Amino acid sequence: MSAPETTAAPGTITEPAIAVRVSSVDKVFETQGGRVHALEGIDLSVAAGEFVSLIGPSGCGKSTLMRLIADLDAPTSGSIAVFGKTPTRARLDQEYGIAFQQAGLLPWRTVAANVALPLELHGVGQAARRAKVDELLDMVGLAEFAERYPDQLSGGMQQRVAIARSLAEQPRLLLMDEPFGALDEMTREKMQADLVRIAGETGAAVVFVTHSIPEAVFLSDRVVVMSPRPGRIREIVPMRLAGAAAGPADGVGAVEGAATRAARTEGLREDRSFFEMVTAVREALHGAPVATGARGVETR
Numbered sequence: 001m002s003a004p005e006t007t008a009a010p011g012t013i014t015e016p017a018i019a020v021r022v023s024s025v026d027k028v029f030e031t032q033g034g035r036v037h038a039l040e041g042i043d044l045s046v047a048a049g050e051f052v053s054l055i056g057p058s059g060c061g062k063s064t065l066m067r068l069i070a071d072l073d074a075p076t077s078g079s080i081a082v083f084g085k086t087p088t089r090a091r092l093d094q095e096y097g098i099a100f101q102q103a104g105l106l107p108w109r110t111v112a113a114n115v116a117l118p119l120e121l122h123g124v125g126q127a128a129r130r131a132k133v134d135e136l137l138d139m140v141g142l143a144e145f146a147e148r149y150p151d152q153l154s155g156g157m158q159q160r161v162a163i164a165r166s167l168a169e170q171p172r173l174l175l176m177d178e179p180f181g182a183l184d185e186m187t188r189e190k191m192q193a194d195l196v197r198i199a200g201e202t203g204a205a206v207v208f209v210t211h212s213i214p215e216a217v218f219l220s221d222r223v224v225v226m227s228p229r230p231g232r233i234r235e236i237v238p239m240r241l242a243g244a245a246a247g248p249a250d251g252v253g254a255v256e257g258a259a260t261r262a263a264r265t266e267g268l269r270e271d272r273s274f275f276e277m278v279t280a281v282r283e284a285l286h287g288a289p290v291a292t293g294a295r296g297v298e299t300r
């Protein structure tokens with residue numbers, strides 16, 4: 001048997017460096033109307049600290065996959081590990097924060113009390129809780145709304161509360177299912193920039209579902225393109241944005257990963273490499289043939 005040439009091969013990364021490993025996962029729903037094959041043969045690894053987006057047509061199983069990772073449902077076959085643990089163990093250990101499409105706030109709690117909830121559940125003392133909540137609300141621009149109730153806020157503001165809550169415990173993993181869908185474009189771009197910064201600062205891995213190609217490109221290290229019925233991974237497109245719009249400190253990002261992260265500035269949205277990546281993802285999504293050796297496109 002031939003062994004890999006070097007120990008640095010991707011397959012030899014030790015398990016703790018893997019935030020999420022999805023192996024040969026199928027999900028079938030048995031419904032009144034028959035069987036719905038929602039996911040088929042899903043294989044995906046997300047490294048610790050990596051930002052991965054899922055994109056694909058409505059009904060292709062993005063939310064189902066997120067729910068499986070978050071232990072809100074179980075695969076029909078195959079397995080999922082979160083930091084090497086079962087999804088249930090990872091949930092009990094509060095290894096991840098969740099921000100899903102519906103904000104899911106408790107209506108009888110104030111904004112501050114909603115954000116504080118995970119900290120309360122984890123036994124964080126009141127003073128530390130207060131300080132953390134203030135910091136988080138400040139970050140999502142809702143400091144003045146701490147004592148309001150969710151139904152006094154717009155949909156976008158509620159979503160920002162949910163995002164603050166998901167970050168409360170500085171989890172090593174964030175699972176986000178179209179969290180910015182309800183936001184206006186300007187708020188959305190600000191939240192994207194904040195999210196990239198926070199993920200970078202905390203070293204959190206992020207699995208992020210979106211319908212927006214530019215959003216996926218701006219945020220991600222890799223974009224997973226899915227196809228529907230049954231949901232499969234069609235292609236995984238690594239974002240090659242290194243050096244783009246890196247600004248005056250251009251020379252600093254000699255390491256590709258660092259350069260990629262450093263390039264997530266507003267200027268990036270106007271950079272040529274950004275448009276190239278948008279095109280690459282769009283072609284993958286629509287199944288258009290991509291020239292062999294096309295820059296940054298890896299076909300699985």
Ligand SMILES: Nc1ncnc2c1ncn2[C@@H]1O[C@H](COP(=O)(O)OP(=O)(O)O)[C@@H](O)[C@H]1O
Binds near residue numbers: 031036038063064
């Ligand atoms: N609880 C469920 N029961 C039956 N079918 C479901 C359930 N959840 C999702 N589905 C079906 O699985 C498929 C994938 O759904 P979903 O994961 O929500 O897609 P996406 O998030 O990509 O839009 C759809 O056909 C949907 O109708």
Ligand SMILES: [Mg+2]
Binds near residue numbers: 062063
């Ligand atoms: Mg969905």
